[in-house]
Amino acid sequence: MGRFILKRLLLGIIIIIGVVIITFAMTRMIPSDPAAQWVGGRATPEQVEKARVELGLDKPLYTQFFIYVKDLVSGNLGYSLRTHRPIMSELKSRVPATIELIFFSTVISILVGLPLGMLSAKRKNKTADHLSRIFSIGFVSVPTFWLALILQLVFFRILGILPMGGQLSMEVKLFEQIPHITGILTLDSLISGNYTIFKDAIIHLILPSLAVAAYPIGLITRMTRSALLEILNEDYIKAAKSYGLSDRLVYWSYALKNSLGPTITVVTLSLGYTLMNTFLVESVFSWPGLGKYVAGSVTSLDYPAIMGITIFAAVAYILLNMIADIIIALDPRVRL
Amino acid sequence: MSSYISINNLKVNYETYKGFKNVLDIESLQIEKGETLGIVGESESGKSVLALTILRILSIPPGIIENGEILLEGEDLLQKKEKEMKSIRGKKIAMIFQDPMSTLNPVIKVGKQIKNVLHRNQGLSGDELDKKALEMVEVVRLPDAARVMNKYPHELSGGQRQRIIIALALSCGAEMLIADEPTRNLDVTIQSGILRLIDELKKKFNITVLFLTNNLTLVPVMSDRVGVIYQGKIMELGKVGKVINDPRHPYTRMMIQAMPTKEKKQINLSNIITEDGEKVEGGCKYYNRCRERTAECKTEIPVLREIDEFHYVSCIRINSGGENNG
Numbered sequence: 001m002g003r004f005i006l007k008r009l010l011l012g013i014i015i016i017i018g019v020v021i022i023t024f025a026m027t028r029m030i031p032s033d034p035a036a037q038w039v040g041g042r043a044t045p046e047q048v049e050k051a052r053v054e055l056g057l058d059k060p061l062y063t064q065f066f067i068y069v070k071d072l073v074s075g076n077l078g079y080s081l082r083t084h085r086p087i088m089s090e091l092k093s094r095v096p097a098t099i100e101l102i103f104f105s106t107v108i109s110i111l112v113g114l115p116l117g118m119l120s121a122k123r124k125n126k127t128a129d130h131l132s133r134i135f136s137i138g139f140v141s142v143p144t145f146w147l148a149l150i151l152q153l154v155f156f157r158i159l160g161i162l163p164m165g166g167q168l169s170m171e172v173k174l175f176e177q178i179p180h181i182t183g184i185l186t187l188d189s190l191i192s193g194n195y196t197i198f199k200d201a202i203i204h205l206i207l208p209s210l211a212v213a214a215y216p217i218g219l220i221t222r223m224t225r226s227a228l229l230e231i232l233n234e235d236y237i238k239a240a241k242s243y244g245l246s247d248r249l250v251y252w253s254y255a256l257k258n259s260l261g262p263t264i265t266v267v268t269l270s271l272g273y274t275l276m277n278t279f280l281v282e283s284v285f286s287w288p289g290l291g292k293y294v295a296g297s298v299t300s301l302d303y304p305a306i307m308g309i310t311i312f313a314a315v316a317y318i319l320l321n322m323i324a325d326i327i328i329a330l331d332p333r334v335r336l
Numbered sequence: 337m338s339s340y341i342s343i344n345n346l347k348v349n350y351e352t353y354k355g356f357k358n359v360l361d362i363e364s365l366q367i368e369k370g371e372t373l374g375i376v377g378e379s380e381s382g383k384s385v386l387a388l389t390i391l392r393i394l395s396i397p398p399g400i401i402e403n404g405e406i407l408l409e410g411e412d413l414l415q416k417k418e419k420e421m422k423s424i425r426g427k428k429i430a431m432i433f434q435d436p437m438s439t440l441n442p443v444i445k446v447g448k449q450i451k452n453v454l455h456r457n458q459g460l461s462g463d464e465l466d467k468k469a470l471e472m473v474e475v476v477r478l479p480d481a482a483r484v485m486n487k488y489p490h491e492l493s494g495g496q497r498q499r500i501i502i503a504l505a506l507s508c509g510a511e512m513l514i515a516d517e518p519t520r521n522l523d524v525t526i527q528s529g530i531l532r533l534i535d536e537l538k539k540k541f542n543i544t545v546l547f548l549t550n551n552l553t554l555v556p557v558m559s560d561r562v563g564v565i566y567q568g569k570i571m572e573l574g575k576v577g578k579v580i581n582d583p584r585h586p587y588t589r590m591m592i593q594a595m596p597t598k599e600k601k602q603i604n605l606s607n608i609i610t611e612d613g614e615k616v617e618g619g620c621k622y623y624n625r626c627r628e629r630t631a632e633c634k635t636e637i638p639v640l641r642e643i644d645e646f647h648y649v650s651c652i653r654i655n656s657g658g659e660n661n662g
């Protein structure tokens with residue numbers, strides 16, 4: 001196990017080096033003048049030239065690359081061309097909100113998708129199965145952006161039971177002492193025991209997490225259904241039945257345990273897509289995560305920011321995959 | 337006297353992309369309480385389908401039970417509700433499955449699997465359950481039982497797994513045991529060990545056994561009577577000594593000629609006939625391989641008839657009393 005993790009870590013580092021090289025090359029190929037961006041539209045040519053030297057853009061490309069990598073290793077992602085703030089601290093203030101959203105939507109998608117898939121398999125070709133299949137196809141194919149808008153329309157505009165966006169209500173923001181421990185609001189409010197904030201944060205999380213969860217719900221439902229159907233045909237299920245074991249035991253323990261592997265794989269594989277969806281949903285719900293920052297950085301060709309985000313996404317993806325592999329490796333059949 | 341199990345006119349088909357295929361067609365088969373009935377037949381002859389049908393765990397579809405009855409102490413299993421079957425599976429009839437690789441749940445420790453069965457069928461729990469589970473593993477002669485219990489199936493050898501499967505079936509505490517090729521995929525020395533074990537346990541717990549195998553040489557090890565099955569049909573049925581020493585059906589004779597003898601330990605391949613004639617619809621199923629076929633066999637469907645006391649044969653050319661005619 002230890003060797004396996006080490007191997008995966010090394011592989012991850014190699015992938016990240018690749019990602020750094022490629023993103024660096026790509027940002028340099030974009031026709032733009034970062035120095036001009038840095039000083040703004042009204043700067044004189046002398047000022048632009050000065051900025052070029054300051055930013056090190058006058059140096060040969062490979063020197064620039066080595067400087068970038070050197071900074072990267074020490075945790076410095078450079079400065080945003082737009083805000084002139086260090087990218088690292090910009091990411092630090094936004095990443096937790098995105099993680100929170102992804103975490104909640106993943107939990108929701110498992111809590112909904114798994115039972116739905118099981119129900120579907122158990123009632124194969126009956127009404128419940130047909131309904132759940134229609135739902136799951138719908139969830140997979142509905143555009144997330146559109147779904148986010150519809151959720152907002154229904155639950156905020158029409159029903160008025162959930163907030164339109166943001167992470168906290170105005171009153172809470174004004175009157176409560178917001179804790180900053182991990183940056184993840186629900187967790188911080190729980191740690192500090194402030195249930196007013198916790199409740200408010202959860203209420204604000206519902207709609208965006210649902211919007212993000214839709215796609216993985218559909219995926220998990222389908223995957224669980226097909227994995228279970230296959231397993232229910234296995235000899236060991238027939239055997240378990242022949243011993244007179246109860247349906248409940250056969251289904252919930254003998255069959256389900258075996259179907260978790262494929263389901264976990266699907267969840268992690270969909271996480272890349274989920275990250276992208278999260279960015280979209282964040283902008284609909286004015287969620288203070290990475291989404292808006294990403295959009296802003298891309299449209300203004302803020303290349304150090306784009307690189308920082310790309311590297312963050314790559315690291316996150318590699319880590320999540322590794323976690324999934326470790327979970328799957330807990331299956332006694334997998335020998336490492 | 338009525339039999340423990342009595343199968344009448346049982347027809348099972350499979351739905352395939354080419355249409356229906358008949359895989360089981362049993363006119364009449366009885367199993368008496370306490371006996372061991374061996375059923376021998378080559379691969380695909382329908383042995384597993386028979387076992388799965390009795391326990392009603394055949395996958396339907398693609399399987400279809402066309403008609404027939406399986407009377408267990410007079411009650412038709414095929415008419416029972418799924419819920420009623422639950423009190424028969426494990427409680428009355430348990431099964432040893434043929435494939436030790438796929439019969440055990442790969443992600444549950446074998447000890448836990450045995451305990452689940454004991455808990456369900458014998459209502460044990462706590463220390464009593466642990467003790468009994470250990471005892472069951474010891475009963476099937478697995479050394480180091482406590483350690484084996486803590487293993488996952490993939491950590492055991494084929495022979496060990498087969499013993500665990502036997503322990504599982506025995507843990508049900510059923511009156512009858514269906515042993516579906518319990519020693520397939522095992523090497524010869526382990527085979528006879530396991531068969532003798534089943535036979536011994538059968539006597540110890542006084543169970544009725546239906547022993548399914550593709551190896552005629554294994555039948556005398558643990559059967560009172562033997563049925564020869566070919567393409568889902570019983571071809572010959574009788575006391576083991578009788579069938580082996582005085583085989584009447586051409587298929588049985590062919591099998592016996594191919595059997596290894598004292599002089600010749602190898603299977604006699606030259607005596608095995610595979611297809612050497614055309615297939616016929618509506619006649620004898622064995623027609624295309626039979627050495628003694630005649631034109632009548634093409635059209636007349638043989639029925640299982642008693643040709644001697646307790647000796648049944650399904651061949652139109654065999655008369656009662658002795659000689660084959662023709």
Ligand SMILES: Nc1ncnc2c1ncn2[C@@H]1O[C@H](COP(=O)(O)OP(=O)(O)OP(=O)(O)O)[C@@H](O)[C@H]1O
Binds near residue numbers: 359380382383386398
């Ligand atoms: N799921 C299935 N779909 C279609 N046909 C099947 C299916 N399972 C079994 N059969 C057919 O049923 C017939 C009987 O198969 P069965 O498994 O009972 O044979 P068997 O005597 O147990 O053979 P073996 O000695 O190989 O275990 C075969 O012709 C087989 O092809």
Ligand code: SF4
Binds near residue numbers: 623630
């Ligand atoms: S009925 Fe005819 S074909 Fe069939 S076994 Fe007898 S002799 Fe052979």
Ligand SMILES: [Mg+2]
Binds near residue numbers: 384385434516517
């Ligand atoms: Mg079989």
